Amino acid sequence: MHELVSRLLEGDRRAAARIITLVENNGQEKEQLLSELFPHTGKAFVLGVTGSPGAGKSSLVDSLVTHYRQQSLTIGVIAVDPTSPFTGGAILGDRIRMQDHALDRGVFIRSMGTRGSLGGLARATKEAIKVLDAYGRDIILVETVGVGQSELDIMATADTTLVVLNPGTGDGIQTIKAGIMEIADIFVVNKCDRDGADKMAAEVESMLDLGHGQNPYWRPPVKKTSTIDGRGIPELVGAIIEHREFATASGDFAERRGQQLKAEVSEIVEDYLKKMLWSKVGANAEMAQLLKDASERKSDPYTIARRILEVF
């Protein structure tokens, strides 16, 4: 067994942190690490938190963590922020809102840049979840980038997903337009200390009257919260438990996890195939010639593609 894996299983947080880095950097040991961790995963409950930038995702994660810690549950947090497409750099600032838990060994917080991935999470977010799952965390909260249009990854990753909206914004309409209605297992109208929370909640309810979500028997509840005075947090936690119970009883849970696993395997297979194929194509003289022909307009991409599929 990899030394880091045994250290992680003994509860060494530095090993957990290091493994996430190696996985994120696509390091050589990645496969071995993840294979060895896999038998120890599947126990954690994964809670996704998405919504526009500034909606209060990080603050809400902080409030939920406080609540769960009072029940002595151990927590992992993965907070994703956008990587600049121009420089490859990123400022990861979600931790600022979670400082109360900085010294609590029951809370492990990790920030990630998207590093070019477009679905609201980083490529390695799913893997980081596994690392923290094997590390023995009871609940793993995942905060997405929150750019609105492209938050679908979280649905394929979390057991329960919260969509966070704010009063007095176009959030409601945006949600329908962006097609993220389907993502939400629970809607949160955060900043309910401000005017317009009831109106926003009613707006969401009437959208839900028109149809909702993935399961006709689960109508996403709409919960009003304030991370400033703590209002609505216990009710939100209650709704999360209800969804979890519903999803377990209805088989949704098992199905979601089954689909996630299938998607993961096919992703890995496709990745391998791609690499294998292109390394062969790259080394082939005929292909080089064909590509040259195409650039001189003597052949075309479709013809070449067909030829590649024939040969390999």
Added chain:
Amino acid sequence: MEECKIRVLVAKPGLDGHDRGAKVIARALRDGGMEVIYTGLHQTPEQVVEAAIQEDVDVIGLSILSGAHMTIFPRVKQLLLENGADNIMLIGGGTMPEEDVQALILSGDAKALFTPGTSTEDIITWIRQSVYSGESA
């Protein structure tokens, strides 16, 4: 396929409210292609070290303009050692007298310190060179 991205924790320890420099540095390092974990104001040395461990950063950068550098740098260094995390490079900047800078470097409590007026280009170059040479060594 391995991609190595330099990760830096930028923190403001203590009661010091001068956060302009820290923000300038955070942005500059991002534009230099690094991942910057910005933890904001009022950090204790314990919080800084714990965050650095969980985030598995290559570098901790402390911004101190309050005059408390002679106590904070040694404390953070000590905590890194106690936690077996002294592989993380400790650097910083802000207003500090030249003799203090020399003393902290000599004692090993800071690897490098950048006082007002240093160009962010120079800081980026220094971090890149130090992190990469540390890796190949």
